[in-house]
Amino acid sequence: MNKYPALIEELIERLLKLPGIGRRSAERIVGYIMSTSKDEVRLLAQAIYKVKDGVRLCSICNNLSDAEICAICRDSQRRQDIICIVERPQDVAAIEKAGGFMGTYHVLLGSISPLEGKGPMDLKIDGLAERIRKYNAKEIIIATDADTEGETTALYLAKILKPFGVAVTRIGLGIPVGSNLEYVDTATLSKSLESRRKI
Numbered sequence: 001m002n003k004y005p006a007l008i009e010e011l012i013e014r015l016l017k018l019p020g021i022g023r024r025s026a027e028r029i030v031g032y033i034m035s036t037s038k039d040e041v042r043l044l045a046q047a048i049y050k051v052k053d054g055v056r057l058c059s060i061c062n063n064l065s066d067a068e069i070c071a072i073c074r075d076s077q078r079r080q081d082i083i084c085i086v087e088r089p090q091d092v093a094a095i096e097k098a099g100g101f102m103g104t105y106h107v108l109l110g111s112i113s114p115l116e117g118k119g120p121m122d123l124k125i126d127g128l129a130e131r132i133r134k135y136n137a138k139e140i141i142i143a144t145d146a147d148t149e150g151e152t153t154a155l156y157l158a159k160i161l162k163p164f165g166v167a168v169t170r171i172g173l174g175i176p177v178g179s180n181l182e183y184v185d186t187a188t189l190s191k192s193l194e195s196r197r198k199i
Contacts, residue, residue: 004030060131062107062124064089072096072104079103080135083128085157086143087111087150095143103141106131111149112156120156132164139167146173146191170195 082103174192
């Protein structure tokens with residue numbers, strides 16, 4: 001028997017479909033919704049609808065945008081000749097939050113994953129070659145995840161980008177800032193040795 005009325009259980013079930021939301025979190029969200037004003041709930045619902053209705057993919061880089069071209073691609077201060085390739089729009093947000101990168105992005109909207117039936121044709125690679133030529137790209141940074149799918153995708157991209165004669169680099173992988181070597185797992189330590197650079 002459910003401990004909540006059917007309408008609340010239905011909302012909890014909907015919230016459980018969101019990534020990272022477990023039953024306790026869903027119950028807390030429902031508790032917030034029940035304790036706040038109807039106006040606040042209406043504003044929340046409208047904001048969700050507006051995002052779903054008004055946000056699209058940038059026609060240049062595939063990042064999330066509320067216009068045809070995203071703010072990063074429109075920014076004249078950004079270096080168009082340095083392109084960072086990422087898997088998801090969330091990766092763009094993470095790099096932007098870290099600060100310091102003044103190039104542009106290309107979002108693949110996925111990675112190569114044979115087990116899930118995703119191959120190179122499922123990635124948003126279209127337009128990348130045109131951008132490399134148009135802006136006479138100096139460097140392509142591959143910033144895919146450090147898992148099997150991300151590594152497979154990085155190797156594929158390096159192969160198809162080689163004929164362009166542009167410098168192709170991979171983000172450094174390894175030990176987090178502030179950690180001690182003795183506590184780092186062997187796979188991470190191995191990757192950090194492979195990703196070493198001159199100082």
